[in-house]
Amino acid sequence: MKVTIGCDHGAYELKEEMVKYLTAKGIECEDVGTYSKDSVHYPVYAKAVCESVQQKKCDYGILLCSTGIGMSMAANKYKGIRAALCGDTYSAKFTRLHNNANVLCIGALVTGTGLAKEIADIFLSTEFEGGRHQTRVDMVMEIEKL
Numbered sequence: 001m002k003v004t005i006g007c008d009h010g011a012y013e014l015k016e017e018m019v020k021y022l023t024a025k026g027i028e029c030e031d032v033g034t035y036s037k038d039s040v041h042y043p044v045y046a047k048a049v050c051e052s053v054q055q056k057k058c059d060y061g062i063l064l065c066s067t068g069i070g071m072s073m074a075a076n077k078y079k080g081i082r083a084a085l086c087g088d089t090y091s092a093k094f095t096r097l098h099n100n101a102n103v104l105c106i107g108a109l110v111t112g113t114g115l116a117k118e119i120a121d122i123f124l125s126t127e128f129e130g131g132r133h134q135t136r137v138d139m140v141m142e143i144e145k146l
Contacts, residue, residue, distance in 0.1 A: 006045035010066030011108035048076035068107035096126035
């Protein structure tokens with residue numbers, strides 16, 4: 001499995017921890033930055049991760065910022081991206097099961113490192129159920145054509 005991960009300055013430390021954690025689990029991580037705590041603009045990193053997902057250079061994307069809100073808003077502007085802001089394991093599980101989310105967003109200042117790792121584990125290991133949920137995902141994706 002390959003994941004593309006990006007963050008802004010508010011989540012730099014969590015990103016570093018997540019890359020180490022996921023790599024140790026055998027998950028290939030493409031780190032698209034940021035690479036320090038210097039102030040940056042989060043849409044730059046949302047773009048890099050979403051384009052990687054769109055171009056199928058990875059299986060999933062992970063975006064981190066202080067709250068996760070800005071990243072999730074930016075990510076969901078990209079065609080074919082279904083980004084979910086998750087602060088708990090239940091949401092991480094069901095956004096994969098029912099929504100087939102392909103980008104996980106986490107807020108570094110509102111979600112502890114241990115919980116962020118659990119959320120990522122569940123998100124990355126849960127398969128989409130399909131069936132009636134596929135119809136709903138298709139309906140959501142039709143909105144992109146408006």
